[in-house]
Amino acid sequence: MIVETKKRSLVKAFSWRILATLTTILIVYLVFHNLKLASIAGGFEFIAKIIVYFIHERVWNKIRFGKEEIEPFVIWITGLPLSGKTTIGDEVAERLKKVGFRVERLDGRDIRKLFPKTGFSQEDRIVHNERVAHLASILERNGICVVASFVSPYEEMRSFARGLCKNFVEVYLKCDVETCEKRDREGLYERARRGEIKNFTGISDPYEEPVDPEIMVDVRKMNIGEATDKIVGYVKRRFLR
Amino acid sequence: MIVETKKRSLVKAFSWRILATLTTILIVYLVFHNLKLASIAGGFEFIAKIIVYFIHERVWNKIRFGKEEIEPFVIWITGLPLSGKTTIGDEVAERLKKVGFRVERLDGRDIRKLFPKTGFSQEDRIVHNERVAHLASILERNGICVVASFVSPYEEMRSFARGLCKNFVEVYLKCDVETCEKRDREGLYERARRGEIKNFTGISDPYEEPVDPEIMVDVRKMNIGEATDKIVGYVKRRFLR
The missing domain is CATH 3.40.50.300 (P-loop containing nucleotide triphosphate hydrolases)
Structure with missing residues (x-):
């Protein structure tokens, strides 16, 4: 039986958030050259992050870290x-x-x-x-x-x-x-x-x-x-x- | 051998984004009563979403959908x-x-x-x-x-x-x-x-x-x-x- 440890999920949570926040900042900066307008980027973020998240998941799918076998x-x-x-x-x-x-x-x-x-x-x-x-x-x-x-x-x-x-x-x-x-x-x-x-x-x-x-x-x-x-x-x- | 299908990752990506966006909106609304100030919520989001993401991962860890065995x-x-x-x-x-x-x-x-x-x-x-x-x-x-x-x-x-x-x-x-x-x-x-x-x-x-x-x-x-x-x-x- 294969289970995922809490450690694995925690590390994934950190790696995802860093990636997602950097994505938002980058999009806002490229579009408005103004970091304060982050809220406007919500729409872009929604679409872009789904793609990024998906890639992120696929990459993690190859990583064994934190996957344990009972x-x-x-x-x-x-x-x-x-x-x-x-x-x-x-x-x-x-x-x-x-x-x-x-x-x-x-x-x-x-x-x-x-x-x-x-x-x-x-x-x-x-x-x-x-x-x-x-x-x-x-x-x-x-x-x-x-x-x-x-x-x-x-x-x-x-x-x-x-x-x-x-x-x-x-x-x-x-x-x-x-x-x-x-x-x-x-x-x-x-x-x-x-x-x-x-x-x-x-x-x-x-x-x-x-x-x-x-x-x-x-x-x-x-x-x-x-x-x-x-x-x-x-x-x-x-x-x- | 157990692998995760692309379908599984795609559905996870959607479910996560909906959850994360709702979290941001809720936090901003509770703090400022103004949806335009979403950018200020960046700091809150960073911490809150890590917790939400973690819970989200733990819940998905129980779901078999899209997990396939070769x-x-x-x-x-x-x-x-x-x-x-x-x-x-x-x-x-x-x-x-x-x-x-x-x-x-x-x-x-x-x-x-x-x-x-x-x-x-x-x-x-x-x-x-x-x-x-x-x-x-x-x-x-x-x-x-x-x-x-x-x-x-x-x-x-x-x-x-x-x-x-x-x-x-x-x-x-x-x-x-x-x-x-x-x-x-x-x-x-x-x-x-x-x-x-x-x-x-x-x-x-x-x-x-x-x-x-x-x-x-x-x-x-x-x-x-x-x-x-x-x-x-x-x-x-x-x-x-």
Whole structure:
């Protein structure tokens, strides 16, 4: 996202006024050879200054001074299956787009077409996580904010992603297995308990809780709106200044 | 890349002048109750208009009207091994960055860390190509120009990439096997002829010539600089208007 700083506008205001006043004085002097008759020049001024202003704007359009880019960032949402990562990620992405950020959503749901042959074994998960982290960092380095939502159960995975990205915001959706299981209309937890799904995080594969995430959301105590507010609020405070 | 249109500057010039003239008239009237004494108001005007101009700029800073984004595009360079894709791709990317575009380079050289487990069989190549095409389209959709250089020997691969991207620019580096082989210091062609490298495009795997590429560069007749000029020239004409 590109914004203009107040400093830029202030410097433009000074440069414009000096230019405009000199123009008025010059026109009056050329027409009447009398500086006191400046008021008569109002008509000339109106037309002339519009041209001068326009040129002035076009010149400034080439000058980068005071044009700043808000730093892009990667919001990495981690948590147990069914803890609400996708829903909250979608909400956060929508809100950030409204603020003016360029946002790309990365979610298990739609990322598999990029990486079609990935399974769910521990090794496959780590490789998959690395690819997503690389993708996120490519996007971030090109000025795009990323909202990534992945179980990413191992500390190693999240550290890897953190290491690649410049502004990494780890969001931990804290929730216990029981609460997640209650929300599970597709019966994934049940199938995992019966052994039909292997390496299921929380049941047959460990979830290592984040040690020091930037944001912690206890989804048992906060609804989607509150969680979104907390995340978007943090991002605005840290990156919009 | 974000630029401001001339229309935007013109409308700003009008809105500013109306505001500034009304300010002058108001100040003179409030101070002297005489519109003819406008010249005396010069000093007041100088200070007051800087403030008004500044506010005016800040308000315009919120208005999107006339702010345009140059459409991003995907330059897809195809050709035999050793035809010069990587070198020309790097040159083109550097030149486009200088013009002001945001550019990401995608090349076999550095893309394999994203997709680590890909081999060189026909099937693997097609899957790899699909991933690269998806990645290019994600970047393009987020306003980033892509310079991709891949052998991409089958028409099907290039059509797939074309279908995903909005502004697809196919660049065919035309060269015969003999010429490419002469440049081959690493002896890849030789090893392919001995059967040590399998499915080597041009030797043991076909290269389907592009039927109707946006740009054709005959690398036997053009040097790197000329090829770069041709590609950058096309892009400027088509996308910068």
